[in-house]
Amino acid sequence: MAHEKKQLLRRLESAKELNRFMADYYYELNEAAISGKQKIAWCTSVGPAELLRGLGYLIYFPETHAAMLGATRMATDLIPTASAMGYSPEICSYLTADIGAFVKGITPLSTAFKGIASVPKPDVLVYNTNQCRDVLDWFNWYGDKFNVPVIGIQSHRSVGEITDSHIASITSQIENLVAPLEELAGRKLDMDAFQQAVTLSRECSDLWAKCLATASAKPAPLTFFDATTLMGPAVVGRGTLKAVKTYQLLLEELEERVDAGEGALVGEEKYRLYWDGMPVWGRLGMHSKMFAELNVNVIASTYCSSWIFSTLNPSDPFKSMAQAYTELFITRNDAYKERYIQTKLDLFGCDGILYHNARTCPNNTNCLYGMPQRLFAKTDIPFVTMDGDLNDLRCLSDEQTKTNIEAFIEQLEEMK
Amino acid sequence: MSKAYSTDKLIYGGVDVGASHTKVALIDTAGHLCGHGVRKSGVNFSATAEMCLADALQMADCTTNQVAHTVSTGYGRQNVTYATESRTEIGCHAKSCYFYFPEAITVIDIGGQDNKIIKLDPHGRRISFKMNRKCAAGTGAFLEEMATRLDIPLSDMDGLARKSTETVNIGSYCTVFSATEVLKYVRQGKKVEDIIKGLFVSVIRRVLEMDALTEKVVMTGGVVAHNPYFIDLSEEQIGRGIWTPPLPQLAGAIGAALYAKANQTSDNE
Incomplete structure (x- = not known):
């Protein structure tokens, strides 16, 4: 008789709808790339997507593709190809995995979506350095490869208080993208379509924020590991009605769970953790199971909240985009980041914080400049740091991670 | 017994x-x-x-x-x-050290594969802990590797280090780089005793930089059990006494x- 596996986590029915969304999204891009009927822009994950929609572009996000390389555990074998070309294994493993995959002619899209042979060829690459400088290096490589323009926005870093000059500089940079994008698209910016995209992007963002906020319920109806995949439409589909509808369904199901007092964990939710930093894409399943077995739910994160843009305003699209893309967590100084995390800890009732020290992503790693110790002094909420990486599995030890996490939970038990 | x-x-x-x-x-x-x-x-x-x-x-x-x-x-x-x-x-390790030293303590465990620094409050509850980063520098594995390279038995290291008259500085994080540093000292004709003491101090420095030591310090693990000179050198580095349980x-x-x-x-x- 087959050994019956104990169910640790409750699946979300609406996740199927999100999977369908992602399939439709990639098939549409593939069709456009083959037919040439619609222009394709490659865009960084928090690039000016709404503007691109206003100009009629379909948008492809290399960061999402790179995360797929991580989640399918293809990345580690592809990174050395980029390293041999001069891209250090110490830099962004999204970049190295993605370029390595391209050079080798490999994409996880082929396995996930039958009939798709390759990533869609771009007509233009549009970046925003609000994530990091690596995205620019990444896009420049593709710009050269495809012989297409690379244009974008240079964002401010370590922003404390956001001033008018911050907003003015980003606003003008977004406005300056219009002319070259119009020329490439062969059409003028449709202000109605642009404003509609901003409206839908804001709706998508608000719904996604509400979905994440349901995790403040005890027990929480979703886990961080669920959220890392459920956030797909918030990244690639913002500015579209389909993304809005998808999150309406998800929110409905999450609220039903909350009303029923049903948590994402089948067992008791004894401890609630906050995750800071990137997920380890190749270990999503392993990590979610490991925490569930310990009766721990990782309920909130900085990462999944990074696609919430609450200041988007269709009546002032350029300026509100500048505001939304400047007030992101990743572009802010540590004082802001500490206040932000402290607020989340309170809101979600967290018992501890896990800081992921992602070897190749210092911009999304917040445990390198004394923040854990400062936040502990302020909150008395214990923390643990985990060495790892978003994509490069050579940078982590599963055994050490397991011991680290188990010891941390033992510590929480002792402190109870 | x-x-x-x-x-x-x-x-x-x-x-x-x-x-x-x-x-x-x-x-x-x-x-x-x-x-x-x-x-x-x-x-x-x-x-x-x-x-x-x-x-x-x-x-x-x-x-x-x-x-x-x-x-x-x-x-x-x-x-x-x-x-x-x-x-x-x-x-x-925390449970054991608190059994022997029932007060607020910092436990330093230097194991074969990894190191740990564990802080306990006066009631023996863990306040925090840290494990070493992914490299071997600062672990027993590092000393084993170096003993092999120097072609000396691991068990001789403590006795040899005690005979040192001059400490050589081995400063790299990386085991491979440290091995290169050792080769440099061999080439320069430095005494093996001095190189081994340098290696001991290197391990201690890697461990001490993991966390601040705030309370009474207790050391455990096979490395200190077999190399008691480690305790003396660690005391020199932190400028105060270090305790060990009877069988670290x-x-x-x-x-x-x-x-x-x-x-x-x-x-x-």
Whole structure:
């Protein structure tokens, strides 16, 4: 008789709808790339997507593709190809995995979506350095490869208080993208379509924020590991009605769970953790199971909240985009980041914080400049740091991670 | 070790299957160590744990039937077939050190594969802990590698380091880079004793930079057990005294045995 596996986590029915969304999204891009009927822009994950929609572009996000390389555990074998070309294994493993995959002619899209042979060829690459400088290096490589323009926005870093000059500089940079994008698209910016995209992007963002906020319920109806995949439409589909509808369904199901007092964990939710930093894409399943077995739910994160843009305003699209893309967590100084995390800890009732020290992503790693110790002094909420990486599995030890996490939970038990 | 324990007494077992060595400790109901066994972990953790238990039982003059409960710890903790529960080595080292030093302490464990710094409050509760980063620098594995490169037995390192008259500086984070530094000193004709002392100091510095030491410091692990000069050098580095439990290499196993005893006797100190 087959050994019956104990169910640790409750699946979300609406996740199927999100999977369908992602399939439709990639098939549409593939069709456009083959037919040439619609222009394709490659865009960084928090690039000016709404503007691109206003100009009629379909948008492809290399960061999402790179995360797929991580989640399918293809990345580690592809990174050395980029390293041999001069891209250090110490830099962004999204970049190295993605370029390595391209050079080798490999994409996880082929396995996930039958009939798709390759990533869609771009007509233009549009970046925003609000994530990091690596995205620019990444896009420049593709710009050269495809012989297409690379244009974008240079964002401010370590922003404390956001001033008018911050907003003015980003606003003008977004406005300056219009002319070259119009020329490439062969059409003028449709202000109605642009404003509609901003409206839908804001709706998508608000719904996604509400979905994440349901995790403040005890027990929480979703886990961080669920959220890392459920956030797909918030990244690639913002500015579209389909993304809005998808999150309406998800929110409905999450609220039903909350009303029923049903948590994402089948067992008791004894401890609630906050995750800071990137997920380890190749270990999503392993990590979610490991925490569930310990009766721990990782309920909130900085990462999944990074696609919430609450200041988007269709009546002032350029300026509100500048505001939304400047007030992101990743572009802010540590004082802001500490206040932000402290607020989340309170809101979600967290018992501890896990800081992921992602070897190749210092911009999304917040445990390198004394923040854990400062936040502990302020909150008395214990923390643990985990060495790892978003994509490069050579940078982590599963055994050490397991011991680290188990010891941390033992510590929480002792402190109870 | 005395064998003065009655055979009808209940005892508690702790097994620490480390990357380098497996340790078994047996304690009586008062928490006193009555038997122990240490062997290289090898490639069959279950078998090694069994053999260590047999050694420990023989020393304690006890039989398996007298072992009321056993807790396992260490990297191979899931491979111990006779243990009914497992705990992390961080918890076990903390438990053991607090047993010997019941006050606020900082525990430094230098193991074969990794290092830990664990801080305990006056009640023995863990406030925080840190494990070393992914490299081997600062671990027993680093010293093993260097002993091989210098072509000297690991067991001679402590004695040789004590004879040093000049400390050479080995500053790299990386084991490979450190090996290059060692080669440079060999080329320069530096004495092996001085190079080994330099290696010891290098390990200590790697460990001390992991965390601030705020309370009384207790050191455990096989490295300090076999190289007591480490304690002297560590004291020099931090400028104050360092304590060790009676058998530092057994700290994890004793902690596991204390957990076994606590679970059976509602003894949660």
